[in-house]
Amino acid sequence: MTLQQQIRANRRRxxxxxxxxxxxxxLIGLVVQALYGGVFLPVIAIVAFVYAAIAxxxxxxxxxxxxxxxxxxxxxxxELRHVVxxxxxxxGLTEPPEVRIVDDPAPNAFAAGRDSKHAYVAxxxxxxxxxxxxxxxxxxxxxxxxxxxxxxxxxxxAAVLVGVVALLADILLxxxxxxxxxRKGGNxxxxxxxxxxxxxxxxxxxxxxMALSRRREYLADEASATITGDPEGLAHALWKLKxxxxxxxxxxxxxxxxxxxxxxxxxxxxxxxxSGLFATHPELDDRIHSLxxxxxxxxxxxxxxxxxxx
Amino acid sequence: MVxxxxxxxxxxxxxxxxxxxxxxxxxLRNEAQQGWANIDVQLRRRADLIPNLVEVVKGYAAHERxxxxxxxxxRAALQQAASPGQAGEANKRAREAIGRLLAxxxxxxxxxxxxxxxxxxxxxxxxxxxxxxxxxxxNTTVYFYNSRLQSFPDLIVxxxxxxxxxxxxxLEEAQAAxxxxxxxxxxx
Numbered sequence: 001m002t003l004q005q006q007i008r009a010n011r012r013r014x015x016x017x018x019x020x021x022x023x024x025x026x027l028i029g030l031v032v033q034a035l036y037g038g039v040f041l042p043v044i045a046i047v048a049f050v051y052a053a054i055a056x057x058x059x060x061x062x063x064x065x066x067x068x069x070x071x072x073x074x075x076x077x078x079e080l081r082h083v084v085x086x087x088x089x090x091x092g093l094t095e096p097p098e099v100r101i102v103d104d105p106a107p108n109a110f111a112a113g114r115d116s117k118h119a120y121v122a123x124x125x126x127x128x129x130x131x132x133x134x135x136x137x138x139x140x141x142x143x144x145x146x147x148x149x150x151x152x153x154x155x156x157x158a159a160v161l162v163g164v165v166a167l168l169a170d171i172l173l174x175x176x177x178x179x180x181x182x183r184k185g186g187n188x189x190x191x192x193x194x195x196x197x198x199x200x201x202x203x204x205x206x207x208x209x210m211a212l213s214r215r216r217e218y219l220a221d222e223a224s225a226t227i228t229g230d231p232e233g234l235a236h237a238l239w240k241l242k243x244x245x246x247x248x249x250x251x252x253x254x255x256x257x258x259x260x261x262x263x264x265x266x267x268x269x270x271x272x273x274x275s276g277l278f279a280t281h282p283e284l285d286d287r288i289h290s291l292x293x294x295x296x297x298x299x300x301x302x303x304x305x306x307x308x309x310x
Numbered sequence: 311m312v313x314x315x316x317x318x319x320x321x322x323x324x325x326x327x328x329x330x331x332x333x334x335x336x337x338l339r340n341e342a343q344q345g346w347a348n349i350d351v352q353l354r355r356r357a358d359l360i361p362n363l364v365e366v367v368k369g370y371a372a373h374e375r376x377x378x379x380x381x382x383x384x385r386a387a388l389q390q391a392a393s394p395g396q397a398g399e400a401n402k403r404a405r406e407a408i409g410r411l412l413a414x415x416x417x418x419x420x421x422x423x424x425x426x427x428x429x430x431x432x433x434x435x436x437x438x439x440x441x442x443x444x445x446x447x448x449n450t451t452v453y454f455y456n457s458r459l460q461s462f463p464d465l466i467v468x469x470x471x472x473x474x475x476x477x478x479x480x481l482e483e484a485q486a487a488x489x490x491x492x493x494x495x496x497x498x
Contacts, residue, residue, distance in 0.1 A: 004337075086439050089348050089352075089440050090444070090446055090447050092344060226446075226450070227443070227447075228443075
């Protein structure tokens, strides 16, 4: 697939995502309307439409506030700004994206925004502390790669439309279990259907996020290698991310698929057991192997050092 | 009558293909032009830094006249370069001249300690990084543009549309031997 095809596919899928979001809510509205009567359908449809419109334009700032990504202060991390500018030039972007910082000791990074002109790259303070210049260049170029491939809009929309469904379902399910037991009556079929829906919705949402992000991570890794000309730097950074056990403070299920590495390391219970099935990210080892094949080198499993150049 | 339809059909398909091929060439040419603009910006920035650098070093080592002249000439060549090939030559010369100037500065610890000098050195390193990044992008786009231009049926459209091959910028031996790797392969 060429870059142009990739960009077109991303545009198509973004539209599809918004359409299906609208359809799901119209369906919910229809069901509720049929059961309870009243004006549920138009109200739900209008709310969904307004939210989708806001999401289409403001997904970047929505995600920034959810993940605690703040703008760089003037004079803060000048090196990071240089690295972002250089990677943007290497990717052929007409202007460098905005740089944002997440104050979090866990190393991670993501890119979000409406399009290549309204996108930003966010990195955590932990990442800046942990990575040397080459590794930082690799990670930043990976995020710039998402912007160049126009993944950002699709993945940001997936966060604010699909991810929100998962979050809402999570909350409602909790309310249904612990809070709502006191109400009398209620159609048992509706309750069963509702709970089934609440269980299925987050799984479907995660499935969509997973399908959207997994292959794009490989493509962004490849993009990074062509932008910097240095697959070793990124491979080494990924190795460091793999070894690091810290979990991010601000990440949640809606935004998890945006990050370069999954921000939720220590999932407990059922979700932990199923995390392989529902991982939003491919295994870091597989990604490192892809980079090794691309660059013709090998990293040592235990030290991350480059051992042999083929 | 059937013949007429066949002829019209073939002509329509041909016309569509020509439009498609033409637009593709335009897009590739625009990408290469954008890539070149990126290089140009950085080369200008480097040229703008040179007089400041000369001023700063002159304050400590005014007698090193040949080095100053060299770097000033290299700067003029950089500003006058009209094609990627010439710019490449001039850039190489400027890089070497700046290197010699910085080597002169090495002998003056007081100079190296000044904030001004350190800032200039950082900016020079930054432009060097950016020129390298811009060159990688530009040469990749030129590679794709030129190969499209040279391949059969597209070359007919290119000839008719007045598309010209573009020069590479500071093409390294390794890069020339092995075309840049931009794959969008379906990795698992």
